[in-house]
Amino acid sequence: MTAGPDVRGTVPVRQGRLAEFWFYFRENRGAVIGLYVFAVFVVVALFAPLLAPYDPTEQFRQSTLLPPAWAEGGSWAFPLGTDPLGRDMLSRLIHGARFSFFVGIVVVVVAASGGILLGLIAGFAPKWLDTLIMRLMDVILAFPSLLLALVLVAILGPSLTNAMIAIALVLQPHYVRLTRASVLSERTRDYVVAARVAGAKLPRLMFVTVLPNCLAPIIVQAALSFSTAILDAAALGFLGMGAQPPTPEWGTMLAEAREFILRAWWVVTFPGVAILVTVLAINLMGDGLRDALDPKLKRS
Amino acid sequence: MIRYLLARLLTFLPTFLGVTLISFAFIRVLPGDPIVVMAGERGLTEERYAELYRQFGFDQPLPVQFWNYLTGVLQGDLGTSYVTKRPVWDEFFALFPATLELSLCAIVFAVAIGLPAGVIAAVNRGKLFDRVLMSTALVGYSMPIFWWALLLIIVFSGNLGWTPVSGRMDLIYYFPQVTGFMLIDSLLSGQDGAFGSAVRHLILPTIVLGTIPLAVIARQTRSAMLEVLSEDYIRTARAKGLSPLRVNGLHALRNAMIPVITVIGLSVGTLLAGAILTETIFSWPGIGKWMVDSIFRRDYPVVQGGLLLIASMVMVVNLTVDIVYSLINPKIRARK
Numbered sequence: 001m002t003a004g005p006d007v008r009g010t011v012p013v014r015q016g017r018l019a020e021f022w023f024y025f026r027e028n029r030g031a032v033i034g035l036y037v038f039a040v041f042v043v044v045a046l047f048a049p050l051l052a053p054y055d056p057t058e059q060f061r062q063s064t065l066l067p068p069a070w071a072e073g074g075s076w077a078f079p080l081g082t083d084p085l086g087r088d089m090l091s092r093l094i095h096g097a098r099f100s101f102f103v104g105i106v107v108v109v110v111a112a113s114g115g116i117l118l119g120l121i122a123g124f125a126p127k128w129l130d131t132l133i134m135r136l137m138d139v140i141l142a143f144p145s146l147l148l149a150l151v152l153v154a155i156l157g158p159s160l161t162n163a164m165i166a167i168a169l170v171l172q173p174h175y176v177r178l179t180r181a182s183v184l185s186e187r188t189r190d191y192v193v194a195a196r197v198a199g200a201k202l203p204r205l206m207f208v209t210v211l212p213n214c215l216a217p218i219i220v221q222a223a224l225s226f227s228t229a230i231l232d233a234a235a236l237g238f239l240g241m242g243a244q245p246p247t248p249e250w251g252t253m254l255a256e257a258r259e260f261i262l263r264a265w266w267v268v269t270f271p272g273v274a275i276l277v278t279v280l281a282i283n284l285m286g287d288g289l290r291d292a293l294d295p296k297l298k299r300s
Numbered sequence: 301m302i303r304y305l306l307a308r309l310l311t312f313l314p315t316f317l318g319v320t321l322i323s324f325a326f327i328r329v330l331p332g333d334p335i336v337v338m339a340g341e342r343g344l345t346e347e348r349y350a351e352l353y354r355q356f357g358f359d360q361p362l363p364v365q366f367w368n369y370l371t372g373v374l375q376g377d378l379g380t381s382y383v384t385k386r387p388v389w390d391e392f393f394a395l396f397p398a399t400l401e402l403s404l405c406a407i408v409f410a411v412a413i414g415l416p417a418g419v420i421a422a423v424n425r426g427k428l429f430d431r432v433l434m435s436t437a438l439v440g441y442s443m444p445i446f447w448w449a450l451l452l453i454i455v456f457s458g459n460l461g462w463t464p465v466s467g468r469m470d471l472i473y474y475f476p477q478v479t480g481f482m483l484i485d486s487l488l489s490g491q492d493g494a495f496g497s498a499v500r501h502l503i504l505p506t507i508v509l510g511t512i513p514l515a516v517i518a519r520q521t522r523s524a525m526l527e528v529l530s531e532d533y534i535r536t537a538r539a540k541g542l543s544p545l546r547v548n549g550l551h552a553l554r555n556a557m558i559p560v561i562t563v564i565g566l567s568v569g570t571l572l573a574g575a576i577l578t579e580t581i582f583s584w585p586g587i588g589k590w591m592v593d594s595i596f597r598r599d600y601p602v603v604q605g606g607l608l609l610i611a612s613m614v615m616v617v618n619l620t621v622d623i624v625y626s627l628i629n630p631k632i633r634a635r636k
Contacts, residue, residue, distance in 0.1 A: 030435070138311065139318035142611040142618075144573035147591065151607060154595045155330055231444055235577060238446045239592060254447055261450050262458045272447030280442040287438070 024292035031288020037281035044094055045101035052091035056248040060086040065264050081266045083257065089266065092248035093274050099249040100230045100278060103164055107229035108222050110168035115175020116218065120206045122176065123183025134180070137173035145170040145228075146235060153241045160243040163236045170232075171225045178221055182214035216293040223286035227279040234275050250275050304626055312619055316612065317370075323608040324369045327600050378605030383597055388605035392587060397480025398468060399579070399586030403571045405502055406510035411564065414514045418521025418560075422529060423548050434522065440515030445574060449508040449581045456504060463504050466583035470497045509578045513567045520563045524556035531555075558628060565621030569614045 025031055044051060060078075064086040067074045074081060080089040122133040140148070145167075152166035153159075186192060187210065195209045236242035237251030245256055250271040257267035335352050336344060344352070357365050372378075378388040417437075421430040456463045464470070468482050475489030483502070486494035528534065529552055537547045575588035583589070587606060594602035 030438075135311070135314045135318060138315040139322060142315060142319050142615045143322075143607065144569045144576075144610065144614065146573040146576055147607070147610060150576065150592070150595060151326065151603060154603065155326070157331070227442065231442075234444055235446060238577070239580065240596075251444075251446075254450070258450065261454055265454055268447070268450050268454065272444060272451065275444045275447065276439070276442060279444070280439060283438055283442050 028288040030284045034281040034284025045097040052094040054088040054091040056095040103233040104226040111171040115172045119176040119179025122180045163242040227282040379601035405506040409510040410514035414517030418518040422525030437515040437518045568617045
């Protein structure tokens with residue numbers, strides 16, 4: 001890229017940027033695959049009731065612990081088999097996608113909006129407020145994230161909503177740090193000084209002038225914390241501190257299936273595969289996003 | 301240098317105060333009456349309640365209560381477990397060696413495989429080996445380790461019968477705890493097969509706990525190596541006709557190690573979070589399982605004390621890593 005005259009903010013350039021982004025993103029084949037898998041995941045999550053053959057909580061008492069269709073004793077009525085209560089694994093997994101998607105979206109939105117706001121404030125505020133905010137974030141970061149989430153859920157009571165609140169709180173400091181670091185490096189640039197001299201008030205400087213130029217690392221972080229949120233929510237569910245049975249959340253399903261691990265491999269295997277594939281797809285996408293958005297890495 | 305150290309210490313103290321404040325607040329924000337919660341007794345009479353109210357210092361203003369808590373903590377008084385009636389401090393240090401042994405094995409496992417893998421991937425950049433290795437690393441990084449543990453149990457304990465499912469030692473062996481490390485204690489005991497049993501119990505938990513650090517170390521080593529390999533002095537070394545092994549192994553790796561060491565140091569938090577899941581699944585009697593059990597048993601003094609000790613440990617390790625890092629890399633000192 002050659003540095004032309006600065007015409008940022010006009011529409012054609014925005015489109016050009018998007019095209020440029022896609023050009024770099026497409027280079028990374030893993031990222032594109034990740035994007036496709038993620039798109040499938042989103043479709044499954046959105047249309048779960050239409051796609052699932054049965055209700056996720058419907059119990060077929062005559063066919064408990066039925067193996068998958070291709071295994072001996074399996075039936076195509078239940079393609080991925082049934083669980084100990086005779087519920088269809090496929091339907092439960094499809095509905096589980098909804099919970100993971102929901103967790104990811106809510107956690108990222110809550111953590112990112114709170115974190116960006118605090119980061120902007122820290123970056124623009126007087127020294128004492130900046131120090132106060134950053135030390136507070138250090139305190140949160142001192143606790144291993146899963147442990148802090150676990151304790152928060154113990155205080156709030158085990159449920160998926162509380163698990164999401166806890167995870168969002170734990171992931172928030174990363175956004176604060178990223179935003180603040182970007183703000184500090186942007187704040188002294190000419191265009192910001194120019195806007196200030198032109199009479200832009202603080203809120204305008206924060207949200208309109210500076211924030212759009214800090215977004216690249218935040219978008220990458222959003223992708224990464226989407227997958228972290230899914231993993232942590234599943235871990236909390238697995239420990240009995242997240243979604244409660246009979247919710248078909250993938251981690252909770254694994255917890256219910258634990259005692260059957262040596263008798264019925266499918267009740268343990270499939271929910272884990274679902275978590276792994278989803279998280280992997282998002283991480284692949286995140287790698288691609290970072291390569292496409294970070295100009296320093298564009299060479300490699 | 302001294303200014304950097306002082307500045308770093310100055311950020312440590314308020315963070316530590318904040319951490320104690322959180323663990324102090326923890327028991328007071330729990331649902332229910334804090335006196336009932338802290339006493340752990342049912343059907344308190346009014347006199348008993350009043351007595352406990354005074355005993356726990358609730359008749360004093362909050363800042364005084366916090367001051368008393370803080371001075372208690374600094375003297376090693378973290379309260380007493382409801383369940384075992386033993387001091388939280390003693391329980392922590394009785395269980396800590398188990399977690400330390402597992403974490404050390406996991407990090408050795410992660411470094412022993414991740415470091416060479418990252419170097420080889422960087423040297424063969426873009427080739428099949430690099431791509432396979434980095435894809436595997438990303439899978440490892442995305443792994444829900446609680447599920448990974450269950451899979452390993454199905455294959456290695458269920459189908460093959462090679463490894464035990466839980467605990468640290470077969471019950472037929474009994475020997476006194478000297479160091480708290482089963483690998484060492486079993487050797488000291490001189491009993492036939494005890495050491496082998498300790499090793500067999502360690503294998504699966506080590507793999508499970510080490511998987512994510514392994515993936516992170518492999519990725520970090522590769523990118524650090526790539527950065528160093530493009531430097532001029534590497535080209536000079538190659539042009540001088542030094543063997544590839546010498547260039548990659550000695551010249552490049554030595555400088556690539558700095559960020560890698562940081563990653564290893566900073567994975568303590570990851571390890572402790574992972575220990576919560578790993579220890580729960582393998583019934584490993586360490587502090588991760590202790591914390592989870594205490595949360596379920598509503599043994600709040602243990603949760604409170606454990607939270608504080610674990611956070612302090614992470615902070616001390618991070619501080620040490622920062623200081624060591626600034627010692628070996630002058631660029632950091634200059635920047636601050």
